[in-house]
Structure formats: structure tokens, C-alpha cells
Amino acid sequence: MNHSARKAGWVALLAGALLVGGGACGGDDGPPDENPSPDGGTQADAGTKLPAEEGRALAVSNGGLVVVGSTEVNLATTGVDLLVRRYTASGEVDTAFGTQGSVVLDFEGPAKGPISGQREQDDRADTVAVLTDGSILVAGFARGGNATNSRDFAVVKLKPDGQLDTSFNKTGRSRLHFGEDNAVNFVGTLRGILPLEDGRFYAGGFLTKSDGLDEDFAVIRYNADGSLDTTFKSAGSPSGSWIGGAYTDAEAVQGMALQGSSVVLGGGDHFKAVRITASGSQDLTFGTSGLATSEGGQAHALVARPNGGFLLAGSDQDVKVGGELHGVLKLVAYTADGKPDVTFGPAGVRQLTAPAGVLDVVDVSGVRIQADGKALVFADVYAKPVLFRLQANGDLDTSFGTDGMVRWTETQLAVPLFVRATTGPKLTVLGDKAFVTDANVYSSGFFPDENPRVLLKSTGL
Template sequence: MKRNVWSGWNLVVAVAAGALVAGSGACGGDDGDPDPGPTDAGTQTDAGTDGGTQAPAEEGRALAASNGGLIVVGSTEANLATTSVDVLVRRYTATGDLDTTFGTQGSVVVDFEGPATGAISGEREQADRADTVAVLADGSLLVAGFAQGGATSDSRDFAVVKLTPSGQLDTSFNKTGRSRLHFGADGSVDFRGAVHRILPMADGRFYVGGFLTKSDGLDEDFALIRYKADGSLDTTFTSAGSPAGSWIGGAYTNAESVQGIAIQGTSIVIGGGDDFAAVRIRPAGNQDLTFGTSGLAKSVGGRAHAMVARPGGGFLLAGERQDVKVGGTGYGVMKLVAYTAEGKPDVTFGPEGVREFTAPEDVLDVVNVSGLAIQADGKILVYANVRAKPALFRFQANGDLDTAFGTGGVVRWPETQLTLPLFIRPTTGPKLVVSGDTAFVTDANIYTPGFFPGPARLLLKSTGL
């Protein structure tokens, strides 16, 4: 099933020697689809604290619970003139304040080096960005995303940072606390990739998953890399046609991007992208062709933005399918796909394992899904962007809307004017966080109770990320 498209390409692990400086300020920003191309990093926003001086634009991309508070990762323009856009890591306390014991006054900014500007269709390049974070058992952090790979192209390298629990670069990790994985010959700008998920293992090794494509971005393919605890590639993880330390998928659909990683025994299941694709990789690095149909599970139509393991085995993917006709009009609708542990459609969840939601009308025009969690009782939480508004859905374990939740199974917030379904919405007005079984919401620094399972805490302020 796998097509050998990466044969002969080299991987280079480079030590990044960029700067580590303090972050600051209120946030703003924009984003596109889950695997966006270069974007305008946003306009400066008025911090409103010192006579109208402007704070650097910032963008929150992912989060994790840490030390009783919350770690948020993304990007910042704090050093735009010198190092362009840099990785941002910030920690908040349980009361929503910056944790000033972390990094420099609560923030860590990491530069992977590279040109500050470059011509890509007249847009400023987004140099470095974090898209995912994992908290290890000792409280240290793995942060991953991409680093700009070239001055005049949209080349992007896989980037991983390891921080100590106090927010310092962990120099036991690749000697600098940073690891940069370049695809292609040294200095080439042929490929574009990004990490979207991290899965730490009990022995200290970890997987990162994302996508890899030619720099034209026309076809994205699954990419799974295994690292040793010290930040070096685990070259015992091998697959025919892929560089040592990696498994690079063939062109199963137009675009595959790892939006979820789950461990299954000694194997790893990854999923996401077009046609709700999922594959299983054995611990040695070869694809398990007994999974799904000839090694691939898929449900034709739409794109998966998130994946989680289901209690008792199996996997759930959530995303959207566009141009679904409802009353003669085309809409984007939410699509959930359930697979068994062996990658077969779980027909107990719905016909061919699929549930699509065209009613009530309030669920139509789903653009994106960025939050997916299964509660301890089996109920499913999905956070999505519906008509440019954040919406939280709760479903029964069988895929039915839980009408006891919110209004008809949905909790909605006011217009945000942005089509980014982030866990954290960096705009004025309400922000929503879903982390495991716990959800958090803020509105003008006032906690809104009454909808969510788990303990209720205010974590984010409207003046923060």
C-alpha cells in the first residue's frame, strides 16, 4: 500500500544556536487551516498599559496542563526585526496569571535562526512556530512545530525544543535544548513539514507526527519520527523508502497530516487529513498491512483535524465535510468517524462508522475542529468553529448529540470575527479551553460556570494569550 516517494532523501539533524529571550504582552493573531501555508503574522495590538505602546502580536496554538496551571505554546513577533517570528512558550497559574517562576517572567522565546524576512508571494515568512506540547513525568516540556528552512521558499524543518520544569533550555537534549530535522540535502529548500503531535514513551523516547510535502505544498504525506530521550534520532526505527528514524507515508489521499497519535500495545496508530485516514506502525518502523484495508483505514469525504483513542480499543476522528446539501444549500458539516482497534469501520457507532450532523441548523457551517476529548464516562467533547464562532459539542458514546448539554448539545459563544478554531482564541471576548475532561472559559476575566465536566477554574484572561 505504501508508495516509495522518499527514497534517497537525506535527513540532517542540525543543532540550532539561536537566541533565548523574554516574551511579553497581550496577544493577537490569525491562522488558516490545520496545515496553513505562510500567513501574515498579524497586526500589532494596543497593550493599553503604558500610554498606547504596542505589544508584539502573538498566537496560541496548543496547550497542556502543567504544575497546576497551563502551558500555552505558539509564536511571537517580539523580535520581529532581528529574528522574525519565534517559538513562544508561556505558563499561566491556576488563577490565570503569568507564572513568573517559569522562564523569564512567565515566558520563553526560542529562535531557531534563519532570515527575518523573505519573499513568498509578497508575504512575510513565518520563521518558527510551536504547534504542540507534551508535559513529561518530571515536569519538563517537549515543544514541537517547525523552523523556517530557507530565505526565499516556504521550506520548513521539523523543530523540537525541550525545557526544564522551570522553563530553561535542557542542554542534555541535543546539547542545546533544540533539535532541528531537515529533509533533503543540507541547505536545500525542497520540502515543507511541521510537527502537530508528540507522544512521549515511558522509556524516555518519544514520537512526533506531522506532515511532509514538497515545498509547493500540493500533496502532504504522513510523517512519523522517533527520537531518543537525548534528542537524537532513533535509527532502529526504520521503514523501507524512508530515512532512518522515520516512517513517511505514501500518497494515500491528497493530504495526510498526523492530527493524533495513539499507542496500541507496542504499535503506534496515527491519523488525520483527507478521508479521515489512519495507519498503524509497528515498533520496528514498518507499516502494519493487516490494519484497515491493506494497511489503511479511511472514510472517503472530508478532512479529519483530530484523533483520540476510544475506551476499550478503537479510534475516533473528528473533522468536517464541506458542500453537504441541506435543503438545496451547501454547508460544511461535522463528521465523526469511529474505527475498531483493527482499523475497520465501527458500525455500532453509525453506518460505516460515520456520523454527520446536519441538524439542528445551529451546527451547520463547521469550518474546522481543533478540540477532541473523551470523558471518563465515554461522552465525547468536540470543539469546533461554526460560522466564525467557537462552539463546544457533547455527544453520547454512540455519537448522538447529548441534548442535556448546553442547548441541544451545543454551547456557543459570541462572534469572534476570526475563522480559527483554536483551543485559545486570541481575540477580545470569550476564550475557550478544552483539556482532557476539563473545560475552561473566560469572558472579560469572569468565569462562566454551568456547562463543563470536571473542576472549574479560570485559567486565561482576556489580556493574555
């Protein structure tokens, strides 16, 4: 679809219709308490069934790890709620954080006015960032009504001890609703947070009509106090945001990287990336007419490279190998200006089709660059997690594991980069470190070296 025509459509749909309720963007959470304390899920007694939980992202916090996602601990009353939990460096739940180690938040809703006459359901955190002062930003979505698929952007700021930070939007949380009052036209979620040195931050994800047929890049810039930064503006998008045009049927921000005062967004079909200036406009000198793209597959993660470029990691499910179609790991390297980095591979692309053990990649959930320039890529290969390590030029690092890979047995690990209480080993990847647990006992045999790793014990995640 023509980009300018698509932007005109956003003008008609969104002009004057971006609702920011409750102070700057708080929705109907009500006035803050004098001594706010987030809802807390209780710890299950020994022998009782733990509530269903799902981790989605993690970050280093206070010497340990903070994991975010969702929980059904209050399913009967508030539905699926946003979850934040912190673990100590030894893998225990940090009971000094939140309520006995957890923060459980329900975004009552919708953002304005009744939709279904019932409490809003299915809040979830998809990304987290820890700021230099130890405070924690969490983002994801708040569903816009029990009977709909509508989803609003949701952001929460916590103090280092897990209490809501009421200097942020007066309530510690922000809810951003697209469309008219009571409308359920839009589905969105935030999948990345990129803090800036001055306290502002970008939150990126996707926005689509509720039919789900056309996901578009979306990035919001917030002030430190939780209000929208209205100096960030682009024609056809509400102030404080840049909503991309429809280049194909799915563009979602899966990662962001700063380039000077600009920000690069990447992810979705055909490994797309764009660069947005500090003022909020798309940089049309980037890539080809403002867009970097590589035909085929879908990017699930982005990371900056030491040379100023960036790397997108994902998969391509329709690659013929030995006469059969397979899902393969695909990586695309771009230069700082969004051009294919041919030093990484032809057209900047690496598709791993050999040895046979690299085939049938279903999902990629993490990519990190080590200090030596090597890349760690974590993939879910039919419920069997695999950690790849590649040389800076894209070759498999055969000194790592077996043929450049470390494998685990089947774990039902649907979303890597977090730990959950399933049988078998679990793994997270952060920077150049990996964190492993196997039935609450670390086994050095999972890695080719004997360096100690952090153990995250199974406590419901």
C-alpha cells in the same frame, strides 16, 4: 498514487539527504551556554500595544497551563519566533517560568548553509507535551529560509522552570532538515507528540514537497537525549522516521494513539489512519491493506476510545442539507484494527446535519473522551466557537447546553484550544474540562452547570 512507487520516490529524494546537524539534530544553534537561558519577550507596559501572538496548543503544567504558538515580539530582528508561556491555575502569567512567564526561541537557519542570506523567519510551535518529571516537549517547524516556504521539523525540550534542557541534543533543541544541503524542497511541521514510558517519544506531522500539492504522513521517533532512534526504520524512509505514501493529496498526523507497542497515526483527507509497528514498518493488517479511510471530508483531531478503538473528528464541507451545501461535523469511529465501528454509526460515520444549529462547521480543533465515554468536540463555526458533547454512540447529548451544544458569540477565534486577547469569550478544552474567559471575568452562564472553571486572563494570547 501507488504506495510502493511513492516510497521508491522517497528513497531517491531522501536517501542520505536527511541532515541532522549540531550533535544529534541541533542545526546551527551553536554551542550551549554554561547557564542557558532562552530568549525572552518583554511584557508590554500598560497602554502599549501587545505583540501579535498566536496560540496553537496547550497542556497542563505545574498545576497551571502551558500554551505554545508563535510571537512577533522580536519581529524586526528575528521575525516570527516560537513561543511558550505558562499560566497559573488562577489564570495569571506564571512569572517563575522562563523570562517573566514566557520562552521565546528563534531557530536561526537554515539547518545547514545559507539560503537567502537573511535570518530565518517564522518559527512556530504546534504541539506540546508535559512529561512525568515536569519537563516540557514542544514541537512545530523552523522555516528554512526567508525567501522560501521550506520548513524543517523543530523540537525543543524545556526544564520545568522554562530553561532549555541541554541534556536534550546538547542545546535543548533539535532541527530536522529534509533534502540536500541548502535545499528548500520540503515543507513539514510536527503536530503531535506522544511520549513513551522509557523516555523516547514520537513526533508526528506531515512532509510535502515545497509545491504543497502532496502532503504525506510523517512520524519521527526520538531517543530521550534528542537523537533519532535509528532502530525505528522503514524501507524508503530515513532511519528514525516513517514517511507515508501518497494515498491522496493531504495526509497529516493530527493525532496519535498507542496500541501496545504500535502507534496509530490519523488525520487529513478522507479521515485516514495507519498503524506503525515498533520497528517502524507499516502494519498492513490494519484497515484495508494497511489503511483506514472514510470517503469525504478532512479529519482534524484523533483520540483513543475506551474500547481500544479510536475516533477521528473533522468536517465535510460538501454535504447537501435542504437542497444547499453545508459544512457539517463529521466523526469516524474505527475499531482497534482500523475497521469501521458500526456500533457508532453506519460505516462508523456520524455526520451531524440536524438540528439546523449544527450546520456550517468550518474547522474542528479538538476532541476529547470523558471518563463516562462521552465525547467533547470543539469546532469553529464561522468564527463562532461551539462545544459539542456526544453520547458514546455518536448521538448529540441533549442534556448538555442547548441541543447538545454550548455556543459563544463571535470571537475571531481562528484556532480553538487556546486563549487570545480578542473581544468576547474564549475557550480551551482539555480532557473533560473547559476553560473560559470573557473580558477577564468568568461567567458561569456559558455552561449548563455552576462548577467553577479556570480563568485564563488575556495577556497577549
